[in-house]
Every structure is written in structure tokens, then in C-alpha cells.
Amino acid sequence: MSGKKHIVSRCISIILVVLLLVIAIYPVLWLILSSLKTQNELTLNSAFSLPGSLNFDNYVEAWTTGNMGSSFVNSVICTAGSMLLIVVIAVPFSFALVKMRWKLRKRINSYVLMGMMVPVQVALIPLFSMYNTMGFTNSRIGLILIYTAYSLPLSVTLLTGFFESVPNELIEAAVIDGCSIYQVLGKIVFPLMTNSIMTVLTLQFMSSWNDLIFSQTMISQPAKQTIQTALIMFNGSYGQVNWGPLFAAMAIAVIPTLVLYLFLSKFMIRGMTAGAVKG
Amino acid sequence: MKKVLGNKKAICLFTLPAVILFTCLVFIPLIWSFTYTFFSGQPGLDFEFNVLDNYIRVFTDKTLRTTLVNNLIYVVVVGGMQIILGFLIAMLINFGVKKHQNLVRSLLFIPVVLPGVAVAQMFLKIYAITPQYGLLNSFFDAVGLDSFVKAWTGDPQTAMIALIIMDIWKAVGMYILVFYSGIIELPEDSVEAARIDGASTWQIITKVQIPQLKPVFRMALIICITACFKVYDSPVALTGGGPGTATMMPSMYMYNTAFNYGEFGYGSVLALIILLECALFTLVVGRIFRNKEAE
Structure with missing residues (x-):
């Protein structure tokens, strides 16, 4: 039974x-x-049907009309730029916060951590007027700086967590052997932290690639748009009737994430969970 | 040792870029935002000190009230469903799946990593009725539920439901993961002890496991509060707040007020309200759980 x-x-x-x-x-x-379906297949066949052939015309059309091509490139630049910058800035910063000896380090640490509790919306309006007066709107560099600054608190949390697990003896031994502080960071500690850096990188990828509100606010020229803003525009102007190119445009926005998830799901899951728990 | 680890030049080099970037782009705008709340108009154009007018306007603003009510419905339903479903599905995976638990978990996590805008555009087509049926209407059509075939996002009655279903679909994987990690970390001896004492599976779940998972529930609640109160991308990309103001959220209202109508001061007050909402509810959750733990 x-x-x-x-x-x-x-x-x-x-x-x-x-x-x-x-x-x-x-x-x-x-x-x-x-x-991958043709317009005929989309209108005449059932929504559950399979495409008759591998037809990439929709991708060509999406790429060449409505700025999807240029916005994809812009997003790649902004995402890659912020991924590079977050490592260059956050790794030495977290290292100094945990392993170096100076007075203000606790205060500086809590100062930056405070940033985690702030909804983006609260800083958005003054940030826009600031960028506007400085002529920094419509600039990819401007966006890269924003993406990096707003990911900093979370990345620093992840990285300081890592540095706390590194035994002090390891660093002290290296110093006694005559390493300078730059050698300690670059040659001794950096090679140990691939996992943490991968987590920080995947997290940065997702926050930059998925961003809507910053790019929508700071970028007004269609040629400088990033992919998520362009996708909304694309649907508004072409997507109501022509579903094929719109599906291709959406796929262009989604595929990089899917490919990355295929290879790095472990890091993405860890990063997203850490990101959600913040605040 | 002290000389190397206390190297002032290196400390400056390591910390200043981060501190300057954070101060300029996060901290200063944040503080600035509060001073904006006392002005009307747009900085550089017609910025005028108006004392507390913006704050007084909060109490007579009908659109704000609508958006706050929308937001509250959204937070309660989406948050509640995400937590309940996340917990149930995590239990299902833990007890019902023998092999490939990790694979199932990773596959269910896929919607979480996708860009919110692309997901919303996709759902727009899933809910579509013209020029052809989307996935949902095709499904209802195929199984003969013709009365369910409708313009889901175009009708004020169903637009909110459409938004809520989409956001549950998108984020539930996160809660599954949070609960799953909590469940597998539970000590097994308490379950075994209860089983030896003759407790049924239902009793083990409700009397032994759920109380032990309280910190996980607290964490899940805080995640959904911080995410749901400032929700922006998904309603913007799915319905644009419409039809009318049926799915308008405070963050969208703030965005429109500041950037479409040029009222930076009042927009900043709205931003402040979002901040207060998040802070207040996080505090309430913290309080509720602390009292329960003290009992």
C-alpha cells in the first residue's frame, strides 16, 4: 500500500x-x-508551429532598421567597459579596505556600503542635471562610469568577503620575501581570486546589459542608445505588425545572456543571489 | 611590514578612484536630491524656491495615490506569490526530484537572468490578440476556452494581472533558489527525531522545517520588498503604465514627472517617497521577525 x-x-x-x-x-x-519564421508563417500558422526553415532574414532586417545593430554595439561597449573598470577599481579598493593598515578604512567601507540601500531613482534626477550641465549626456563613457559606480557597493561586498578569507600570513610572508604592495596584490593575491572576479564580472554584465533607466535618462540620440532602450523603440515603431523582425530584435537582446548562462551559470546564480539580498 | 601595508601612496592609489567615483555619481546626487525637493521647475531654466509646495502637493495628488495603490497591490500579490511558489517549488525539487536537482534548479533560474525589457516585450507578444493570436490566446483558443481570448494588456481590468503574472514568471526562480539553499542546509537530525516520534510528513514540514526556515523567509521578504517597490522596467516595457494609469507605478510616475514634464522638484519628492516606502517596509519586516524570534 x-x-x-x-x-x-x-x-x-x-x-x-x-x-x-x-x-x-x-x-x-x-x-x-x-x-526564424517568415511573415507568412507567423500570420497563417499556429503560434505553436515550428519554423519551416532556418531563415535569418528577420535578423538582417532587425539589425539594419531601427538602430538595433548600433545599439547592440553600444551595449557591448558600455558593458565591456564597465566590466573592465569595476575590476580595475573595486579589486585594489577592497584589498586596501581589508588588508592594508590605515585609519579611515572602516568608515570608508561603511560609506560605500550605504550605497546598497539607495534606490537608483533617488539619485537619478540630480545625476541627470549634473550630466546635463557637464555635457556628459549621450556619452558612452558617461554611462560606463554610472554602471560602475552603482555596482561598486555590491562588488566591494563580494570582494571584501573574499579578502577576509585570505590568511594574513600569506601576505606577511610575501612582504618578508621582499614583495612590494603592488606585487603582493598582482602576483600573490590576484591569481587566487578568479572565482570572486568571475562573480563580480557576471554581475556587472547583467546590470549593464539589462539596464533601462540610466540609458533611457542619459541618452537621447538614437545612435547612442543601448539595446534595451532600442528594443522598446523598435517595438513602438516596427513591432506592432511585423513580428518577425521584432522577435529577432528580442533574440539579439537575449542571446548574449543565454550563451553566458550556458557557460557561467554558477557565477551568474551566485552573483544574482548576492545582488538580490542587498539592501 | 607596517611600511609596506601602510604605504600611503599605494592606499591613495587603490582607494581614491573608487571613493571619488562613488562620491560624485552616487553620494552627491543623493544629497542633492533632498535640496531639489524645495524647488519647482527645471534647474537652469525656471528653478524657483517654493518652500514646501512640493510636499503639500503630495496630499492632493490623485495620480500619486493611484500609483501607490497599484504598487501596493503589485507588492502584495507578486511578493506573496513569489514567496509561496518559491517555497513550494523548492520543496518539490528537494523531495520530488531524485536526480538532476541542480539541472532543474538552473533551468528554472533562466528567466531571472534575462533582461527585463526583452522579457516584457516577449510577454507583450504572448498576450497579443492582433494582428494574430499570441501564445496565451492561441492556447485558450486551442483548448476551447474562447471566453479567455482577449487583449490582456489593453484592458484596464486585466493589464495588472498580465503584469503580475509576467513578473512572477520572471523572478520566481530566484526565490526557488533561496529556499532550496535554505532547505538543504537544514540539519537532518531534527527531521529524523520528529519522524521517530511518529510525526507525519505534513507535521514535519509545518512544525519542524518551516520554523527553521524563518531566516530564509525573512530574507525572501526583504528581497521582494526592495525589488517590488521600485519596479520600473517591466511595467514600462509591458504596458507603459497603461491603459490610462492602470499599471502606473510610483517609479514611472516619478520618471514622467521629472523628465517628461520637467518638474524636477516634485519628481525628487516622489523619489523620496519610494525611498521611504522601501525603508519603512524593510524595518517592519525586521521588527516582525525579531519579535517572533524573541518569543
Whole structure:
């Protein structure tokens, strides 16, 4: 009796899990499949049908109309730039906060951590007038600086956590062997921290790539737009009737994330969880 | 040793870029935001000191009231469903899936990492009715539920539901993960002890595991409060706040007030309200859980 009950409950849970997986993944699959359909296939066939052939015309059209191509490039530049900058700035900063000896380090640490509790919206309006007076709007560098500054508190939390796990003896031994502080950081500590840096990088990728509010506020020239803003514009001007190119445009925005997730899911999950817990 | 680890030049080199960047782009704008609340108009154009007019306006602003009510409905439903579903699904994975738990978890996490704007645009097509049926309407059509075939995002009655369903779909993977990590870290001996004492599975879950998961519930609540109160991307990209103000959220209202109508001062007051909302509810959650733990 209890064996039978056991089998029934196992079947139910497997069915439920499969159902959940379908709900979570099928819409994304549908998006990719639809981006390969011709206009005829989209209008005449059922929404559940498969594309008749691998047809990349929609991608060509999305890329060349409505700034999707240029905004993809802009987003790549801003995302890559902020990923580089966050490592260059946050790693030495966190190192100095945890391992070096100076008076203000506790205060400076809590000063930067305070930034985690602030909703972006609160600083947005003065930030815009500041950028506006300095002529920093419509600038990719301006966006890179913003993306880096707003990821700094969280990245510093992750990195100081890492540095606290590094034994002081290791650093002291290196110093006794005659390493300068730059050599300690570059040659001794840096090679140990690939995991933490990967987490910081994936987190930075997602906050920059997925950003809407900053790019929408700071960028008014269509040629300088990033991908998420361009996607909204694209839907407004082309996507109402021509679904094919719109699906391709959405796929262009989604595929880099999916590819990254395929290889780095561990870091992305860790980064996103840390990001959510902040505040 | 002290000389190397207390190297002033190196400390400056390491810390100043970060401190300057943070101060200029996060701290100064934040402080500045408070001074803006006492002005009307746009800086550089018609910026005028108006004492407390912006604050007084808060109490007579009907749009603000609508957006706050929308936001509250959104926070309660989305937050509640995310936590309940996240917990149930995490339990299901933990007890119902024998092999490939990690794979299932990683697959369910995919919607969380996708860009919110792209997800909203995708759902716009899932909910679509013209020029052809989207996924949802096709499904209802196929199973014969014709009365459910409708313009989900175009109708004020269903636009909020459409938004809520989308955001639950998008974020529930995060809560599954949070609860799953909490469940696997539970000590096994207490469950075993309860089982030896003759407790049923239901009793083990409600009497042993849920109380032990209290810190996880607290964390999940704080995650959803901070995320849901300032929600911006998904309603902007799905409905644009419409139809009318049916899905307008405070963050969108603030954005429109400042950047479309040029009222930077009143926009800053609205931003302050969002900050206070987040702070207040985080405090309340902290208080509730602290009292319960003290009992």
C-alpha cells in the first residue's frame, strides 16, 4: 500500500516538475523559434508551429532598421567597459579596505556600503542635471562610469568577503620575501581570486546589459542608445505588425545572456543571489 | 611590514578612484536630491524656491495615490506569490526530484537572468490578440476556452494581472533558489527525531522545517520588498503604465514627472517617497521577525 502511494506521489512530482520546466523555458524557446519564421508563417500558422526553415532574414532586417545593430554595439561597449573598470577599481579598493593598515578604512567601507540601500531613482534626477550641465549626456563613457559606480557597493561586498578569507600570513610572508604592495596584490593575491572576479564580472554584465533607466535618462540620440532602450523603440515603431523582425530584435537582446548562462551559470546564480539580498 | 601595508601612496592609489567615483555619481546626487525637493521647475531654466509646495502637493495628488495603490497591490500579490511558489517549488525539487536537482534548479533560474525589457516585450507578444493570436490566446483558443481570448494588456481590468503574472514568471526562480539553499542546509537530525516520534510528513514540514526556515523567509521578504517597490522596467516595457494609469507605478510616475514634464522638484519628492516606502517596509519586516524570534 505504502509502496503504491509512493509511486503515485513520485509520478505527480515528476509531472509537476516537467510542467514547471515547460512554463519556464517554452516562452524563451518560442521567442527564438518565432524569430526564424517568415511573415507568412507567423500570420497563417499556429503560434505553436515550428519554423519551416532556418531563415535569418528577420535578423538582417532587425539589425539594419531601427538602430538595433548600433545599439547592440553600444551595449557591448558600455558593458565591456564597465566590466573592465569595476575590476580595475573595486579589486585594489577592497584589498586596501581589508588588508592594508590605515585609519579611515572602516568608515570608508561603511560609506560605500550605504550605497546598497539607495534606490537608483533617488539619485537619478540630480545625476541627470549634473550630466546635463557637464555635457556628459549621450556619452558612452558617461554611462560606463554610472554602471560602475552603482555596482561598486555590491562588488566591494563580494570582494571584501573574499579578502577576509585570505590568511594574513600569506601576505606577511610575501612582504618578508621582499614583495612590494603592488606585487603582493598582482602576483600573490590576484591569481587566487578568479572565482570572486568571475562573480563580480557576471554581475556587472547583467546590470549593464539589462539596464533601462540610466540609458533611457542619459541618452537621447538614437545612435547612442543601448539595446534595451532600442528594443522598446523598435517595438513602438516596427513591432506592432511585423513580428518577425521584432522577435529577432528580442533574440539579439537575449542571446548574449543565454550563451553566458550556458557557460557561467554558477557565477551568474551566485552573483544574482548576492545582488538580490542587498539592501 | 607596517611600511609596506601602510604605504600611503599605494592606499591613495587603490582607494581614491573608487571613493571619488562613488562620491560624485552616487553620494552627491543623493544629497542633492533632498535640496531639489524645495524647488519647482527645471534647474537652469525656471528653478524657483517654493518652500514646501512640493510636499503639500503630495496630499492632493490623485495620480500619486493611484500609483501607490497599484504598487501596493503589485507588492502584495507578486511578493506573496513569489514567496509561496518559491517555497513550494523548492520543496518539490528537494523531495520530488531524485536526480538532476541542480539541472532543474538552473533551468528554472533562466528567466531571472534575462533582461527585463526583452522579457516584457516577449510577454507583450504572448498576450497579443492582433494582428494574430499570441501564445496565451492561441492556447485558450486551442483548448476551447474562447471566453479567455482577449487583449490582456489593453484592458484596464486585466493589464495588472498580465503584469503580475509576467513578473512572477520572471523572478520566481530566484526565490526557488533561496529556499532550496535554505532547505538543504537544514540539519537532518531534527527531521529524523520528529519522524521517530511518529510525526507525519505534513507535521514535519509545518512544525519542524518551516520554523527553521524563518531566516530564509525573512530574507525572501526583504528581497521582494526592495525589488517590488521600485519596479520600473517591466511595467514600462509591458504596458507603459497603461491603459490610462492602470499599471502606473510610483517609479514611472516619478520618471514622467521629472523628465517628461520637467518638474524636477516634485519628481525628487516622489523619489523620496519610494525611498521611504522601501525603508519603512524593510524595518517592519525586521521588527516582525525579531519579535517572533524573541518569543
